Amino acid sequence: MAAHAHPSAAQPAILNEVNPTPFPRATLVENNRSFGWVTDKISGIIEGKTPTWWWVCFVLACCVASFTVAGITYLVSTGVGVWGHANPVDWAWDIVNFVFWIGIGHAGTLISAILCLLRQKWRTSINRAAEAMTIFAVVCAGIFPVFHVGRVWFAWYLFPIPNSNVIWQNYRSPLEWDVFAVSTYGTVSVLFWYVGLLPDLAVLRDRFFKAGNKVRSFCYGLFALGWRGSNRHWSNYEMAYLILAGISTPLVLSVHTIVSFDFAVSLLPGWHTTIFPPYFVAGAIFSGFGMVLTLMLPLRAIYGMQDLITQYHIDCMCKIVLATGTIVGYAYGMEFFIAWYGANPNEGFAFINRAFGHYAWAYWIMISCNVITPQFFWFKKVRQNTALVWILSIFVNVGMWFERFVIIVTSLARDFLPSSWGYYSPSIVEIFTFFGTFGVFSVLFLLFIRFLPVMPMAEIKSVMPQADAHGHDHH
């Protein structure tokens, strides 16, 4: 890049122009594929015959989901007493599971919004499936707070709907903030996802029309709203997409901040700490990327998507898991430091009790899964071993569930009054209900990969080298 320098002149003290070292750009779609290949590959999944494995997984997922249905039916017909909650642990698996699922959702929004603003082009291959994961995770998360109110037919009391008692919600409570945060998050995630789907639904509409399948063409066409790829439309569309990314970024950060306020605003030792909002957000992104890897790696293998989800994509995701996992590990250490430095005996006890008390087993599962597991991603060999990455991603999911369990249950089980201390164990109904949510999630995700394009075709095309209007040179 020294084309502008005079060949004979010595290097001047101050350069007229500084050119950054040319860095080879990572290829986002491998093997020099064409636009048509991308359309055929992604649409082909929907147009092809339903594979046998899909039916097997779908039936299995339905069976698992029935556990949630059974658990909730029993709960509603009997009462919240069927869960293992008892004084002093009045929040347990319900809130653990809620925070676990909502946290998983956050990676989807991070990929679609924050990486969009940062112009991380590698997001295009994974953002559609990650956004779908967000929505389905919010669905699973929502089940728990709604049903833990006990008399679920009063759940509408959470919203400011005029009622005959003329009373209103208590807006001083973080729990009410949470109602607004989570419902906004769910709604905006669906909207963002739908806007991204719009051009791809139009592709399917036209392909099914050509194939003579009028019914499916009509269904996709209905939701494609008459999209025709007009550049005047794209202009408004891109602006809208950018703004949605811009507002989803503070949204995703605020949602887990408010979730952490549920704890941080209380006065319980172990909960009442200012580190909670950033610590929860980092943990959410950590767990969410763990789940993205858990879902995308099998999808990539089954559908032969290696050219679209390349090793570069996996590297990027592993590095984010490593970075956020390390932040989480730092937060664990900082919590302990502040508990000691703050010199509050109750706070100090809460943390010693976490690591060495009755729930020490949960604490050390959390530490091993969340702090040690991601450190393997420093090594290129590990990141290139897809099976190993997948196994490590499962550990991340497990670890993050235990993090919420440790935070919620250990603090409550040993509160201020030793005479009321207790030990919480879940009842079989709770275990069934939580187990079933994995089925609910899988059912929704399987339907998604069967009927909707798993990757955004238009966005992938726009980051391919041929998309450059000024010609392209091969690196």
Next chain:
Amino acid sequence: MSAKPYGLIATFDTTPSVYHAAEQVRDAGYKNWDCITPFPVHGLDKAMGVKRSNVPKFSLVGGILGFTTGMSLIFYTSYISYPLVVGGKPYFSPLFAFPVAYELTILFTAFATIGGMLFLNGLPMHYHPVLKSSKILSGMDDKFHIVIESSDPKFNLAQTKALLEKVGGKEIQELEA
């Protein structure tokens, strides 16, 4: 009238070719014309002379409306409709009302942004001559098209066709209205 076509459609194979063709159609002074592309082509707005989108204006209105709704909802319910002392705290303070107002700002902005985008694009649209054309299939896949509408004051079937040929358009066809 019935014989008058909606416009002319020309096909281009590559992104640079449609980009340079768009510049020339713009310079020829056409107003009612469009490019059909399978993905947003970077820089094509400028090549077409399309102005910056008006969507942000909708977003701003939505955001202001959302924040005001949140604040006034909480002010009305906790200060006017049913004032209740909880934990000795004030009936209303913008501080505790902030998280809800913040979330509603984002919620309303999202709806306004998408609503604004659809409104400006005239969507949902039940019928459009381009959608009726067989070209739409490739237009959604891997080809690029330029459509010049007959409603343009400069439109002249022969001259416009000649222009499209000159800028490199292939398979030039008339679009049925």
